[in-house]
Amino acid sequence: MKTEIYDYPDLKGKFGRYGGKYVPEILLPALTELETLYLSMKNDPEFRSELLNLQQTYAGRPTPLTFADRLTRYYGKAKIYLKREDLCHTGAHKINNALGQVLLAKRLGKKRIIAETGAGQHGVAVATVCAKFGLECVVYMGEVDIERQSLNVFRMKLMGAKVVPVTSGSKTLKDATNEAIRDWVTNVTDTHYIIGSVVGPHPYPMIVRNFQAVIGYETKKQIQAVENRLPDYLVACVGGGSNAMGLFYAFIDSKNVKMIGVEAAGYGIDTDKHCASLTLGTAGIFQGMMTYLLQDSDGQVSEVHSISAGLDYPGVGPEHSYLKDTNRAAYFSVTDDEALEATKLLAKQEGILPALESAHAAAYLNYLMPATTPDEIVIVNVSGRGDKDLGTITKHIQL
Amino acid sequence: MSHIQKAIETINNKKEKVLSVFVTAGFPARNNFVDLAFGLLDAGADMLEIGIPFSDPLADGQVIQQSSQAAIESGVATRDVLSYIHSIKKHTGKPIIAMGYANPILHYGVSNFFNDAAIAGADGVIVPDIPIEEYDDFFNCNKQGLDVILLATSASGSSRVKMIDKKSSGFVYCVSVLGITGARGMFTDVEVDAIRATRARITNNKMLVGFGISTPENIKQVAPHCDGVIVGSAIIKSLMNERESCSYENTFKLVRALKTRCRI
Numbered sequence: 001m002k003t004e005i006y007d008y009p010d011l012k013g014k015f016g017r018y019g020g021k022y023v024p025e026i027l028l029p030a031l032t033e034l035e036t037l038y039l040s041m042k043n044d045p046e047f048r049s050e051l052l053n054l055q056q057t058y059a060g061r062p063t064p065l066t067f068a069d070r071l072t073r074y075y076g077k078a079k080i081y082l083k084r085e086d087l088c089h090t091g092a093h094k095i096n097n098a099l100g101q102v103l104l105a106k107r108l109g110k111k112r113i114i115a116e117t118g119a120g121q122h123g124v125a126v127a128t129v130c131a132k133f134g135l136e137c138v139v140y141m142g143e144v145d146i147e148r149q150s151l152n153v154f155r156m157k158l159m160g161a162k163v164v165p166v167t168s169g170s171k172t173l174k175d176a177t178n179e180a181i182r183d184w185v186t187n188v189t190d191t192h193y194i195i196g197s198v199v200g201p202h203p204y205p206m207i208v209r210n211f212q213a214v215i216g217y218e219t220k221k222q223i224q225a226v227e228n229r230l231p232d233y234l235v236a237c238v239g240g241g242s243n244a245m246g247l248f249y250a251f252i253d254s255k256n257v258k259m260i261g262v263e264a265a266g267y268g269i270d271t272d273k274h275c276a277s278l279t280l281g282t283a284g285i286f287q288g289m290m291t292y293l294l295q296d297s298d299g300q301v302s303e304v305h306s307i308s309a310g311l312d313y314p315g316v317g318p319e320h321s322y323l324k325d326t327n328r329a330a331y332f333s334v335t336d337d338e339a340l341e342a343t344k345l346l347a348k349q350e351g352i353l354p355a356l357e358s359a360h361a362a363a364y365l366n367y368l369m370p371a372t373t374p375d376e377i378v379i380v381n382v383s384g385r386g387d388k389d390l391g392t393i394t395k396h397i398q399l
Numbered sequence: 400m401s402h403i404q405k406a407i408e409t410i411n412n413k414k415e416k417v418l419s420v421f422v423t424a425g426f427p428a429r430n431n432f433v434d435l436a437f438g439l440l441d442a443g444a445d446m447l448e449i450g451i452p453f454s455d456p457l458a459d460g461q462v463i464q465q466s467s468q469a470a471i472e473s474g475v476a477t478r479d480v481l482s483y484i485h486s487i488k489k490h491t492g493k494p495i496i497a498m499g500y501a502n503p504i505l506h507y508g509v510s511n512f513f514n515d516a517a518i519a520g521a522d523g524v525i526v527p528d529i530p531i532e533e534y535d536d537f538f539n540c541n542k543q544g545l546d547v548i549l550l551a552t553s554a555s556g557s558s559r560v561k562m563i564d565k566k567s568s569g570f571v572y573c574v575s576v577l578g579i580t581g582a583r584g585m586f587t588d589v590e591v592d593a594i595r596a597t598r599a600r601i602t603n604n605k606m607l608v609g610f611g612i613s614t615p616e617n618i619k620q621v622a623p624h625c626d627g628v629i630v631g632s633a634i635i636k637s638l639m640n641e642r643e644s645c646s647y648e649n650t651f652k653l654v655r656a657l658k659t660r661c662r663i
Contacts, residue, residue, distance in 0.1 A: 012532065020536075022501055022528045024458040026552045026574060028559070168464060169454065181457050186578040188554065285501040285528065286455060298476040299506030300454040 006252045013202020015322035021201040023288045030188045035203040054099050059089045065222035070349040078372035081379045092384030093243045094125035100211035102129040105192035112136045112191040116180040118173030119310035120152025122196030127161035137161040140179040142172040145309045170303040173313045197240025198317030201288030212246025220250045235260045236381040237360040239311035241320045243383035262364045264306035265333035275304035277316040278331040291318040307336035308356035338363040355384035401546050402522045403494045403569035407605045416661040417627025420444040423466040425475035427642040433486045442651040443658030451480045451499025458527045460581030462632040477507045481519040488520030498525040510540035517543035523569045553593030560600040570605040581632045582613035586620050595624040615660035
């Protein structure tokens with residue numbers, strides 16, 4: 001039998017028609033420099049051992065794979081396991097990428113680090129690694145997100161980062177990303193931009209995916225150890241899509257493993273207040289990449305909504321666009337209310353408070369579980385913990 | 400030789416530098432935008448770049464961002480930009496260039512865009528987020544004789560500038576500084592040297608310098624090292640100040656002063 005090995009992006013940085021380098025000329029030399037360095041470091045034993053050491057002694061890896069026995073009984077169908085990225089240092093999977101990229105920045109000789117952040121989890125992760133490595137750190141964050149994620153703003157500042165409020169556009173993740181790119185355009189010679197998701201121009205979607213792929217490689221080993229087989233379903237939330245790509249990538253050639261990405265439907269996909277880019281978007285060019293995008297009939301990027309700041313983004317990583325078109329992964333969406341319900345459910349059944357982002361993945365179990373059987377295995381990525389969301393949650397949940 | 404090349408050549412032969420003015424389509428007002436364009440040409444602009452507004456203009460500073468947002472809010476779409484160009488070209492022989500980010504053009508249909516832009520009389524197209532790496536895939540259509548003008552920067556390095564020079568037609572747009580559009584005072588010696596170095600690498604095309612050119616003094620700095628200059632944010636900022644009165648006299652005065660400096 002012929003086995004096809006998944007080998008994307010291609011040499012032009014594309015996943016089929018998606019991805020690419022749609023950025024102003026000024027950034028091309030820096031992108032090439034980053035790509036060249038990354039490719040030379042990828043398999044460098046010294047780089048790998050430095051990263052592994054940091055993952056184990058600083059970030060808290062490997063993270064556990066928890067059997068969710070009460071949640072499994074609650075649905076009475078397939079076995080549910082939870083990949084516990086919420087237990088990472090700083091509270092989410094974002095640290096995986098931040099650590100990898102800060103090591104790249106060090107080798108590039110860049111002394112200043114910039115980042116964008118939505119929920120603040122990536123901003124906190126970057127502020128953390130900058131503190132650890134003694135680098136200057138500037139984080140761009142939309143004014144709306146600064147309001148709803150104030151604890152994370154404080155955390156970043158505590159670690160010495162400068163948090164710059166972004167007041168343009170919808171004042172959320174998209175606009176913070178624009179501002180970070182503009183900063184990079186201006187300061188490209190001494191600054192490294194740590195993008196927080198599998199988005200932006202090549203080589204970022206590839207680099208971020210590969211640093212996040214540790215999630216899936218660990219999961220594969222852990223599920224083999226307890227079940228002696230691969231799972232039937234992987235479920236992860238998708239905003240930009242880094243925790244999902246991180247979980248999926250190790251399984252991409254195992255065609256029997258079904259991969260499900262869950263987008264934020266906000267108030268519902270029949271309203272204009274959602275961010276279900278893969279479900280309702282069309283191909284567009286945005287922030288350096290060709291990808292599914294929520295846009296109007298003139299190609300203006302839409303203002304989107306999600307209760308979860310980390311998913312509040314009109315685009316999505318180009319690799320997800322490719323996986324959707326090739327049907328290798330399937331994408332669905334759940335509403336703000338469904339995510340809040342799933343937060344309660346996970347808290348009560350398993351004693352785990354998920355981030356509102358991750359709660360979207362858990363909420364999809366309501367749709368998935370009835371179609372499963374007791375001999376099947378479902379793995380949900382709990383990409384982050386919900387402490388940062390308590391402000392939002394207390395506004396919506398009455399106890 | 401294209402119309403844009405010929406126009407630059409003719410002006411340079413008079414010992415003048417070209418003054419290209421960037422304006423955001425439909426800004427500050429839709430109803431008198433075409434008159435504004437004629438006013439700018441009369442005041443001394445040798446060509447116009449008409450900006451197609453986009454919600455997420457990565458290479459632009461706050462001034463152009465704001466004008467772009469205002470234009471979108473007033474309903475300016477890509478087809479409106481082409482219709483402005485059509486109206487302007489009816490009464491001028493000067494080159495008119497459509498400048499816009501990739502997504503609105505992609506959405507319009509790249510091939511349709513070139514067809515309709517050619518019918519409207521546009522002479523060239525600038526798409527700042529299509530670097531040479533994406534050129535062949537994006538412009539994979541009949542360009543209907545329009546020039547596609549590419550950007551080069553001091554960060555590009557010798558071999559990239561040569562590739563850009565080879566692919567660009569009309570002229571090469573030299574980005575003066577590391578950064579986004581917008582006024583920023585005088586250029587440093589390092590920046591002026593970088594512009595000089597970029598020009599030395601460009602052999603096929605004329606070179607116009609843009610980004611950060613807001614005053615006659617800026618033009619004096621770069622004029623010896625280029626064939627013309629592009630002024631955008633300074634014009635838009637001036638238009639913003641005159642938005643209420645709808646008389647653009649101060650803007651025209653600025654254009655006259657800029658062009659005067661191009662003649663020395």
